[in-house]
Amino acid sequence: MTGGALLKAEATGNDFLVGTGAWAERLAAGGGLVARLCRRRFGIGADGALALFREESAGVRLVYRNADGSEAAFCANGTRCAALVAVERLGMTGRLTVLTGRGAVPAAVASGRVVLELAPPEVPPRSVVLAAHGRSWEGTLLTVGVPHLVVSVEGLDSLDVAGMGPALRSHPALGPEGANVHFVEAAGPGRIALRSFERGVEGETLSCGSGAVAAALVAMAGSNTATVGVRTRGGALRVEALGSPLECGVRLAGPARIVAAVDPDPALLGPSG
DSSP states (O other): OOOOOEEEEEETTEEEEEEOTHHHHHHHHOHHHHHHHHSTTTSSOOSEEEEEEEETTTEEEEEEEETTSOEESOOHHHHHHHHHHHHHTTOOOSEEEEEETTEEEEEEEETTEEEEEEOOOSSOOEEEEEEETTEEEEEEEEEESEEEEEEEOSOGGGOOHHHHHHHHHTOGGGOTTOOEEEEEEEOSTTEEEEEEEETTTTEEESOOHHHHHHHHHHHHHTSSOSEEEEEETTEEEEEEESSSTTSSOEEEEEEOEEEEEEESOGGGGOOOO
């Protein structure tokens, strides 16, 4: 495959490198290249990389890698960015399907806003109590493409996410791969505020789409609302239940945009590995 481009896109501050054509091939195959390019200050900088391939029968296929180069089954904000790039740069229609490691995801793109229809959590949610940092943390563990631990807190804005996140993210009770950790605070009727510590980035991100879904489902299960507005540090997302939380699918909606075309020539940045 020849041609293509390397772009940068963001969705509520969750930023990604997006490769099409030859760049898609390199990003899909090269964990080492992805890790180099995603480094802040020493690379281009991003939370992850999206390799985007045309699929005549379905729309586009997405291979997602975290900032450390590891491949992950799903990233909701990444999928929203992929749908946007497919429409704005690959000529797809505003309604398309993105094939992800989690399965086929219907997407709708219009006026810089992307809506995904997501399947129910793969693993039944369960309550957990974890000991870390000299205290007990009560949370809900559920899988939306990847595992998410949702913990309710007070004083979210002043919380030391960088300090508390690693021990919870890698807690032995969560299994060998751990989980993304989401600290949630009520922000009014039908609204929550969210801060996220993500695997593969190993730090706080400004937003996590699948984490917003997980947190919203937990919030819905404890209330009578079927729609939750999620305030992240990078912007606002909207989650709408398509059934009975915690076991239903959802619509996830929010803004996304292309911010730069970085370089059209994949040969300039060295080997993929």
